[in-house]
Amino acid sequence: MEASIEVSGLRKRFGRTMALDGMSFMVSPGQVTGFVGPNGAGKSTTMRVILGLDTPDQGSALIGGRPYPSLRNPLCHVGALLDAAALQPSRSARNHLLWLAHSQGLTARRVDEVVELVGLESVARRKAGGYSLGMRQRLGIAAALLGDPPVLMLDEPFNGLDPEGIVWIRGFLRSLAVQGRAVLVSSHLMSELQDTAGHLVVVGRGRVVADTSVTDLIAGASDGRVTLRTAARSEAMAVLAEAGATVAATDRDTLTVSGLATDRIVVLLGANAVPFSEVMAHRATLEEAYMELTRDSVEFRATGAEASR
Numbered sequence: 001m002e003a004s005i006e007v008s009g010l011r012k013r014f015g016r017t018m019a020l021d022g023m024s025f026m027v028s029p030g031q032v033t034g035f036v037g038p039n040g041a042g043k044s045t046t047m048r049v050i051l052g053l054d055t056p057d058q059g060s061a062l063i064g065g066r067p068y069p070s071l072r073n074p075l076c077h078v079g080a081l082l083d084a085a086a087l088q089p090s091r092s093a094r095n096h097l098l099w100l101a102h103s104q105g106l107t108a109r110r111v112d113e114v115v116e117l118v119g120l121e122s123v124a125r126r127k128a129g130g131y132s133l134g135m136r137q138r139l140g141i142a143a144a145l146l147g148d149p150p151v152l153m154l155d156e157p158f159n160g161l162d163p164e165g166i167v168w169i170r171g172f173l174r175s176l177a178v179q180g181r182a183v184l185v186s187s188h189l190m191s192e193l194q195d196t197a198g199h200l201v202v203v204g205r206g207r208v209v210a211d212t213s214v215t216d217l218i219a220g221a222s223d224g225r226v227t228l229r230t231a232a233r234s235e236a237m238a239v240l241a242e243a244g245a246t247v248a249a250t251d252r253d254t255l256t257v258s259g260l261a262t263d264r265i266v267v268l269l270g271a272n273a274v275p276f277s278e279v280m281a282h283r284a285t286l287e288e289a290y291m292e293l294t295r296d297s298v299e300f301r302a303t304g305a306e307a308s309r
């Protein structure tokens with residue numbers, strides 16, 4: 001089966017709230033796709049529609065080219081973690097997984113495999129009600145992996161995790177994608193997806209604001225700015241401005257330079273005997289790139305409102 005999710009023109013209204021307003025995107029295999037947007041942007045509703053838990057007013061959602069309700073043994077096509085708290089507290093992790101596995105014709109051996117994959121061996125026979133949030137997230141991921149599905153979908157898997165848990169999930173998600181799966185991960189914090197997502201679908205108000213590779217997004221936001229550390233701030237400013245750069249002082253010994261490449265800056269400072277300790281091309285963080293994106297969409301909305309008056 002093809003490892004993909006295809007969402008086309010989803011619309012969904014809850015009373016007066018337009019939760020989805022033309023949501024469309026593709027999730028491809030071999031990378032983690034981050035599904036990012038502020039609270040209420042429509043991420044969970046989209047995931048629920050993909051899994052057949054909500055019916056859209058319009059549009060379609062396909063897993064490997066087929067709608068969820070038409071899948072036989074769905075756990076073998078798509079694994080999902082929607083709510084890590086949704087488990088029977090009196091049941092052990094192993095029993096919870098055995099019950100799920102039996103419902104889909106999967107073996108107890110597979111249960112032990114996924115327990116090991118997520119690192120829950122030592123607590124698998126303890127009641128899940130006593131699990132920490134991190135252990136519940138691991139159990140939810142184990143359940144999602146039971147059928148060894150080509151498509152995975154996780155709603156806010158970083159929520160409430162400690163730094164160690166976040167690092168673990170990041171690495172684990174990357175390894176699942178490298179195996180050729182399509183992995184969709186929602187988050188409302190861009191920083192959580194740093195070093196994990198290769199592609200991003202950014203949403204706001206029920207529709208897609210940006211659909212881009214992380215590399216392109218960061219390159220676009222990095223803007224060719226260079227950070228220069230020097231004890232001779234005024235001399236450096238004079239030399240670089242003379243060469244056509246725009247220079248701003250950001251700290252007592254730090255300048256931000258635009259309009260000149262790093263190697264050119266090094267040559268100019270050397271030729272004019274201006275001492276410096278560091279020259280570094282600025283690489284925007286995912287968070288900065290996201291802020292840049294959001295700012296653009298806010299400006300766009302403001303212009304639209306003006307224009308419609």
Ligand SMILES: Nc1ncnc2c1ncn2[C@@H]1O[C@H](COP(=O)(O)OP(=O)(O)OP(=O)(O)O)[C@@H](O)[C@H]1O
Nearest residue numbers: 014017019037038039040041042043044045046188
């Ligand atoms: N069952 C429901 N009944 C009424 N309104 C709903 C329902 N489900 C979602 N909504 C509304 O639809 C909008 C989208 O919600 P959704 O949970 O999909 O957003 P989200 O991007 O997942 O947000 P968050 O980051 O907070 O989880 C919100 O305004 C929400 O209040």
